[in-house]
Amino acid sequence: MLDSGFGIPFSPKSQNSAHTQNDSTRRCIWISQEDLTPNNLEQIKDLLKSEEVPLKYWLLLAFSYKSLGHLESLDSLLKEAEAIFNSEEDSKRVKGTLYSSLGFHNLCQAQQFKNDDERHKRYMDWTNHYLRKTEVGTSLYHFYMVKGHQSVFNYMRDKNTDHLATARSMFNMAIDQSRSAIIPLVLFGNVMVLSSNYQVASVYYLRALLKASYYLAIMNNMPDSRRAPSERSLELSLAHSQLVWLKAALFFALSACQFSLGNIESAKSLIEKSIALKPLAVAHRFASAIAAYQLTHFKEDFEEDVPLLLEQYSRAHLASHILDRSNAAGQLHLCEFLFHRGNLEECTRRLLDLQKTNLPYSLRAELEYQLGRVEHAKGSYSEALNRYMNALSHKNDFLSARLQLVKAAAGCGDLGLAREHCDFLLQCLQKVAVVLKVSAYVYLCSARETLETNKWDMLKMESANNRSQNQLDISCTFHSVQQGMGRLIDERLFKALSLLEDLIFSANGSESSRNALEMSKFTNKLDAKSKAQRDFSDPLAMEYYIRCLEILVSRGREYLCPSLNEYYVEYFNLYKSDNDRFKNNFGVILMYTRNYTRACAVLQALNEKLSRKTEGSTGSGTSGAGGAGGPTERSARENMENTTLALTVRFNYALALEFAGQITKAQKIYSSITREYPRYTSAWLRRSIIAFQKCDHESTVRYLEQVKKIHPNSCEPYLLRSYQLGKIKSYDEAIQEIRKMFRAIPASAYDPYANTLLSSLMIKKSYRIAQTTGTTLTLPKEAMQYAKTALKRPSVCNFYAANCIAVILALEKNFKASYESFLLLMESLSMTSHMKLLVNKNIGILSAAITLAMVSTDRKPDKNKLNKLKVAKTQQHFQSAISNGKMDKSLYTCYIRFLFDVQKYEECIGVLETARLIFQDDAFVYNQIIVTDAMVCSYLRDAEKTSSLVEMINMLSCCRFITTSAEYLLEESQRGNTQFSAEAYNKLKQIANRVETKMIPHITSTLPQLEKTCENKQQAREKRLQLQLSIQQAHEAKKREQEQERMRAAEAEEELSEKLLKEASEIASELLTAKPTQT
Incomplete structure (x- = not known):
């Protein structure tokens, strides 16, 4: 109504005034939306009081202020009107209108402050005060209207459907009080919408529409006044505008009901009629919602013109924004359009301007979400995270904001917060692809972050004090981290793996396919059916899946190698990736699966490519060095990364050649690597291993000594040399080599692998001494000492040596240490x-x-x-x-x-x-006789067992098994086919004799009495079941009677609906046939 404004005529000040109602000199004031501001309130009030304007214009102005959000102005106008129109001379209808308006205003205030107990109680007291004044001697019609609104607000607060029944009753009585009123019909229809009864709501909306049409037809057929506008003509103009607006709103309500009932075409037709009658912003927004529904909900036989629907959607949105530029929802839609167009600055400016206004609480979350999304697009992850958190504080179930929050939290490194919100999203949206992919990425990043953080801590520890005994060796620290955090890392990786599997199989939703994949991890094969049911259309999901499998394999889960290998093959077949790191890892996995020929081919091609690339970058860097400044820092870092990757690929290629049996080629590459990069330890160690296999002990030692010179704090050359000496059974020299390492590197005394190797060497030495000298095996105390140290981290030790040490600990009656050792062994990652x-x-x-x-x-x-x-x-x-x-x-x-x-x-x-x-083996038969005899003896001492007929019959069967099996074993023993000791033979005879002479007679004598007791219990049980059946039948009869009553009530309600439809059709026919009276 406010978009066009309205006029307020001024009445004469007295009956003797020279101005009459039809006088053309009568004055009038036009009120527009721009005039209704709090600053103009006092001037408007003074004008209304001085001109003695009727109450209806006071109320019209007051609720116009309310529609603009100026609640204080509304309150001031209503209180001023109460002071003016509260005399005894005013009619009951005027007082009823005034008191009901005041009561409705206080009721709205109470609803607004429902969480503030004190203010809510105060406003409800005022509401009840005005309701009593409305009810007593003024107007029951207005009383019923306010009471109906109160019941609706109560339902909105606690969702109790009894309040809706009360509201229906109140509005129905208001309809009875005033048959010509339209508003009670509309409110009754609104209540039926809250009850989800859209058909009955449509009936009442139709009745209201017919009445509005009837009144409009009467006004349209009234004679036009050719003279200047009078007070009556202004009032009629205002009433005409209100009826047109109401009729458009009713078409909108009918369209919404049809939309809820699934009649999309009817809803579209009705909303077009509403827009044609009076273009309302809300109607255009609903038209855009219908177009959006048609675009997103279509079947296979969809024949709509998609470009036309998109045009209708855009036009409806634009029209709603033009009609109501101040509407917050329209402003947010416009900002979203600007965001998708990439105009971030204009979008931010409009959103910040909108933030300064008094937005409804329901739209604040959307505003914060859009601000966060703009900051997210700019790369300000921390600011975006704060905005998303604000959005969730306003609306906790805002899933889009929560998903963006996860991305922003991952971007700024707060992976703990990201995981927390991922869990919430996975509970709400279990099978949504984007949620699965983002959650998998978060869990993958969490696992990698944990590994990288601990590696960095180890490097800092090594650089701080390499020779301190208080600081563990870096390898020991790594494995302590692996044990302490390994379970958490694996849990996160498997969680990511599970989410990605759901994503890969989400297109088909086949649970059996997922089970086939799980089985394939252990059987190392995938059948053709499960292959066909997998969806590899998302390369990012495949990359995440491969990354998870890579880390798991590198942590000892080698049974996943076949699956990883297959995913690599699928990935390179579908996507021609140029990711060199991926190809290098693929070659490593091929070596894990012992496919050395394919690994050599992949790594050779990659090695040649990277060699050419490295040579090109070196040449370009040399030529550019003479220029100003030389290569930039970024290019230098990229060159370093490329060189490191090329060196890694080169070493892996040599390793593949070595495993494939091409020792000569591999040795050449190792030699070139050690010549170009003398500090590359792995190449020196591989050269030593190859020399040891060729029995070239001089070269073996020389290569290891070279590593000791290059890396004096490295344990690897000592451990490898000790292992090689142990292989040739030079245990004394092997032990001496480890002791030499302990002296050279004090921190290595805590290394678990070194202690395990030393302990196992001592044990082997003691066994060898016992075998050669023929003496009793004596375990050295030093072996126990090193074993205890080694078993703190057994997952990195030789498994069988560690298992043997744990057994020895148990034999030495050190049960606690032995038990803990076995538990640690069970956590080994590759078993x-x-x-x-x-x-x-x-x-x-x-x-x-x-x-x-x-x-x-x-x-x-x-x-x-x-x-x-x-x-x-x-x-x-x-x-x-x-x-x-x-x-x-x-x-x-x-x-x-x-x-x-x-x-x-x-x-x-x-x-x-x-x-x-x-x-x-008959030994197991003998043991079964012993166990069965013990079981029967135990059961015979149990009163509950002996009182059960079934248990006694089972015991009798066990006794017969004992006698039969004992006879068989005794006969076999007499024949010499079974070797039993004399003690076992005598015990078997005793058991058979006791069972045959005592237990079987006792059980057989007890069975008749138990059978009789069981029969009595069965009869009592049948009587109880019969009684329960009769009670159940009585309950079912009562339930059938209640169902019949419910059906009769439903039939009555259906008859009422038919009656209402009939009345509506009669009114429609009367409107079509009757002619309006002319004056």
């Missing part, structure tokens, strides 16, 4: 199935010994006193060992004995039966 069998078997035996030792310390061994957690852990270790080595008879024997000792008889019998099937 074969045989390694897993050994470590799980040994730790299972040790854990069983510890568990049973704790029970034996009690006065009476009790099953209930067992540590259930330790028992479960021990079982887990034994089961893991069995899964990695099923043909180990001693493993089954240990596991069976442990289960017997902890009185887990049923599980023990299950393992015994499996062992009997695998090994076909």
